[in-house]
Amino acid sequence: MLMSKLFVQTLREFPNDAEAISHKLLVRAGYIKKLMTGSYTYLPLMQRVLTKISNIIREEMNASGAQEVLMPFVQPASIWEKSGRWAVYGKELARLKDRSGNEMCLAPTHEEVVTSLTEGILSSYRQLPVNLYQIQTKFRDEIRPRFGLLRGREFTMKDAYSFHSSQEDLDREYEVMSKTYTKIFERCGLETRAVQSDSGAIGGKVSHEFMVLTDTAVGENDVFYCGKCGYSANSNHAISILNETETDGGFSSQEKVYTPDTRTIEQLAEFLNIKPNNILKSVFCIVDDKPVLVMIRGDKELEETKLLNAVQGLEMRYGTDEEIRQYFNCEPGFLSFLNINKEIKVIYDDTSKTMKNFVIGANEKDYHIVGYNFKETPETVDVSLVKEGEKCPVCKAPLHVTRGIEVGNIFQLGTKYSKPMNACYTDEDGSLKPFIMGCYGIGVTRVAAAAIEKYHDDFGIIWPKEIAPYHVVVVPVNVSDELQMNTAKDLYEKLQKEGIEVVLDDRDERAGVKFKDADLMGFPLRITVGKTINEGLVEFKVRKNGEMIKIAPDDVINKCKEYLK
RNA sequence: CGGGAUGUAGCGCAGCUUGGUAGCGCACCUCGCUUGGGACGAGGGGGUCGCAGGUUCAAAUCCUGUCAUCCCGACCA
Numbered sequence: 116m117l118m119s120k121l122f123v124q125t126l127r128e129f130p131n132d133a134e135a136i137s138h139k140l141l142v143r144a145g146y147i148k149k150l151m152t153g154s155y156t157y158l159p160l161m162q163r164v165l166t167k168i169s170n171i172i173r174e175e176m177n178a179s180g181a182q183e184v185l186m187p188f189v190q191p192a193s194i195w196e197k198s199g200r201w202a203v204y205g206k207e208l209a210r211l212k213d214r215s216g217n218e219m220c221l222a223p224t225h226e227e228v229v230t231s232l233t234e235g236i237l238s239s240y241r242q243l244p245v246n247l248y249q250i251q252t253k254f255r256d257e258i259r260p261r262f263g264l265l266r267g268r269e270f271t272m273k274d275a276y277s278f279h280s281s282q283e284d285l286d287r288e289y290e291v292m293s294k295t296y297t298k299i300f301e302r303c304g305l306e307t308r309a310v311q312s313d314s315g316a317i318g319g320k321v322s323h324e325f326m327v328l329t330d331t332a333v334g335e336n337d338v339f340y341c342g343k344c345g346y347s348a349n350s351n352h353a354i355s356i357l358n359e360t361e362t363d364g365g366f367s368s369q370e371k372v373y374t375p376d377t378r379t380i381e382q383l384a385e386f387l388n389i390k391p392n393n394i395l396k397s398v399f400c401i402v403d404d405k406p407v408l409v410m411i412r413g414d415k416e417l418e419e420t421k422l423l424n425a426v427q428g429l430e431m432r433y434g435t436d437e438e439i440r441q442y443f444n445c446e447p448g449f450l451s452f453l454n455i456n457k458e459i460k461v462i463y464d465d466t467s468k469t470m471k472n473f474v475i476g477a478n479e480k481d482y483h484i485v486g487y488n489f490k491e492t493p494e495t496v497d498v499s500l501v502k503e504g505e506k507c508p509v510c511k512a513p514l515h516v517t518r519g520i521e522v523g524n525i526f527q528l529g530t531k532y533s534k535p536m537n538a539c540y541t542d543e544d545g546s547l548k549p550f551i552m553g554c555y556g557i558g559v560t561r562v563a564a565a566a567i568e569k570y571h572d573d574f575g576i577i578w579p580k581e582i583a584p585y586h587v588v589v590v591p592v593n594v595s596d597e598l599q600m601n602t603a604k605d606l607y608e609k610l611q612k613e614g615i616e617v618v619l620d621d622r623d624e625r626a627g628v629k630f631k632d633a634d635l636m637g638f639p640l641r642i643t644v645g646k647t648i649n650e651g652l653v654e655f656k657v658r659k660n661g662e663m664i665k666i667a668p669d670d671v672i673n674k675c676k677e678y679l680k
Numbered sequence: 681c682g683g684g685a686u687g688u689a690g691c692g693c694a695g696c697u698u699g700g701u702a703g704c705g706c707a708c709c710u711c712g713c714u715u716g717g718g719a720c721g722a723g724g725g726g727g728u729c730g731c732a733g734g735u736u737c738a739a740a741u742c743c744u745g746u747c748a749u750c751c752c753g754a755c756c757a
Contacts, residue, residue, distance in 0.1 A: 125707095126690090126692085126707080127705095127706055127707075129691095131692070143691095255757090257756070259753095259755075419754075521756075523757070556757050558756090592715070595715080596715085623715090624715090625716085627719080630718085631717065654716090
C-alpha cells in the first residue's frame with residue numbers, strides 16, 4: 116500500500132470528545148470516524164485489523180469443530196415473544212416496524228434466531244453436538260455508549276451457539292471453548308483471565324468472562340483474584356470468606372439508645388464508639404417498583420447484580436428519602452426490619468448471619484437499638500460486594516482487585532431458550548427433549564480496542580504483530596533523492612513478494628512527519644531509507660522497544676521475517 | 681433517567697462579560713524554499729456561529745425553548 120493513496124488523515128491533536136486512550140488514538144491515527152454516538156466507520160487501517168482478528172477467530176473456531184453461518188441482523192418480534200425476552204429486554208433492544216406494521220428488532224444477540232434455526236434441520240440426538248458461529252454486527256441501544264470501540268452501540272461480535280443432548284457434553288464443549296478462547300486471545304497478543312461472572316440478560320447458570328487485565332481506569336469491571344490459587348471472579352459474582360471474629364458488638368444487653376443526627380454508618384459508629392461492622396445497616400431499594408429492604412453489615416456495600424438475582428428482579432434503584440418516609444414513617448438513617456410495613460420485602464445478607472450484640476435502627480428518628488441479637492437466625496443470601504483483602508473462598512489467601520476489559524464470555528444456557536421455544540430433538544429412547552445449549556461471545560472490535568489500551572506509548576499505538584494492519588512501513592526520508600526512493604521502492608516490492616504486509620510512505624513530507632505518523636499508527640517495524648544508503652545501509656527499527664540497527668538492504672527481508680515469525 | 685459541562689471551518693480553540701464587517705493554530709490548495717523526529721515564506725479555498733422562537737435599528741454575543749455531544753451514577757462483547 117502506498118501511504119499517499121491510503122484513505123486516512125492523522126490528526127495532530129487528540130479529539131476532545133474522547134476519554135479512553137484507545138478511543139483517542141484510534142481517532143487521531145485515522146482508524147475510525149464517528150458517525151453518531153456509539154457508531155463508527157472503520158477506515159481501511161481499522162478494517163484490516165478487524166479482518167485479522169476475525170481470521171484468527173475463524174481459524175481457531177473451525178479447528179475446534181464449530182461451523183460458520185451468518186444469521187439475519189433484523190429479526191422478527193415473534194421469536195423474541197416466544198423466548199419471553201421481547202417484554203424483558205428493555206430499551207436496549209432497538210425496535211422497529213416494517214411497512215406492514217410487523218414488529219422487529221435490530222439484533223443485539225442471536226439466541227432466538229439460532230434456536231429457531233434448528234427447526235427442520237436438527238432433529239436427532241445422532242446429529243449432536245453442533246456448534247454454530249458467526250461474525251457479525253450487533254446493535255445495542257446502550258444507556259451510555261462511551262470509550263469509542265470499547266463500548267459502542269454498533270459493534271462487531273463473534274457469537275457461537277452449541278447444542279447438546281446432555282449436560283456432560285455441554286460441560287465438555289464449554290471446556291473446549293474456554294481453551295479455544297484463551298488461544299484466540301493469545302494469538303491476538305492479549306493475555307486474558309477467565310473469571311466467574313454473573314450471566315446477566317443472556318441467562319444461564321455457569322458463565323465465565325475473559326478479561327484483559329488493565330491498570331488503566333477504563334476497564335469497566337472490577338475483578339477479584341487470588342494470587343495463590345488462581346480464583347478469579349467479576350465483582351458481581353465474587354465471594355469471600357467472612358471474617359467472623361470481629362462481629363461481636365460487645366453490648367451486654369439490648370437497649371434503645373438516643374443517637375441524634377447519626378444518619379450515616381460513620382457517624383453512628385463514632386457516636387457509639389464501635390466499629391462499622393458491629394452495625395447491621397438497612398439499605399432501602401426499589402426493585403421493579405417494589406420496595407426491598409436489604410440488611411447488610413455496616414462495613415460492606417450492596418452489590419446490585421447479586422441483589423437482582425436474589426429477588427429475581429430486572430431493575431433496581433436506591434429509594435429516595437421521600438419514599439423512605441412514605442414506607443417507614445421514619446427519617447432516613449434510623450431504619451430497620453423491626454415492625455415494618457409488610458409490603459416491604461426484607462433480604463438479609465450473609466454478613467448478618469454471624470453478627471452478635473449488634474446495632475440496628477429503631478425505625479424512629481434519632482434512635483437505634485444496641486446489643487440486638489436475632490431470636491432466630493434469618494435466612495441469608497449473598498448480596499454484598501467483596502472488598503480487597505478479604506479472604507479467598509477457595510484457599511483463604513487475601514483477594515486482590517484489578518480492573519478488566521471483558522473481551523469475551525462463555526455461558527451455559529441449558530434449556531433456557533430451547534424449552535420456551537420448543538426446540539427439541541428425538542433422543543435415543545424416542546422421546547422429545549429440548550436441546551441443552553451453550554453460547555460463546557467475543558467482541559471483535561473490543562479486542563482491537565483492548566489491545567491498544569494495553570499496548571501504546573506517548574507516541575501512539577503499538578500493535579501486537581499478529582493484528583497490526585501492516586507489518587512494516589518503509590520510509591524514504593527524501594522522496595526526491597533517487598537512490599533513496601529507488602531503494603525504498605525496491606524493498607517495498609520485495610517485501611510484498613515475500614508476503615509481508617508493507618506500506619511505502621511515498622509522501623513528499625519531511626522525515627519528522629512520516630516518523631510521527633508511523634509511530635502513531637503503530638506498525639511493528641519501520642525501515643528507514645535515508646542518507647546512510649550512500650554507505651549501503653538502511654535502518655531497521657522495532658516499534659515495540661525502540662531497538663534500531665543499521666543493515667544492508669539485502670538483509671531487510673530476513674530481518675523482518677525473523678521478527679515476524 | 682438523575683447530577684455537571686460544552687456546542688463557532690475537517691480537528692483544536694478564541695470571540696460572548698459590555699450586541700455593530702466571524703477570527704487564530706493545525707489540516708487542505710498554489711508557488712517558492714527545505715528534506716532524519718509534526719520546517720519556513722507568500723498567496724488561496726472552506727463556517728446558515730447546533731436548531732427554533734423572542735428582544736433589538738442590529739444577535740455568535742441577551743432571553744426562552746429544543747436538540748446534540750462529553751463527563752459522573754444504573755447496562756454489556
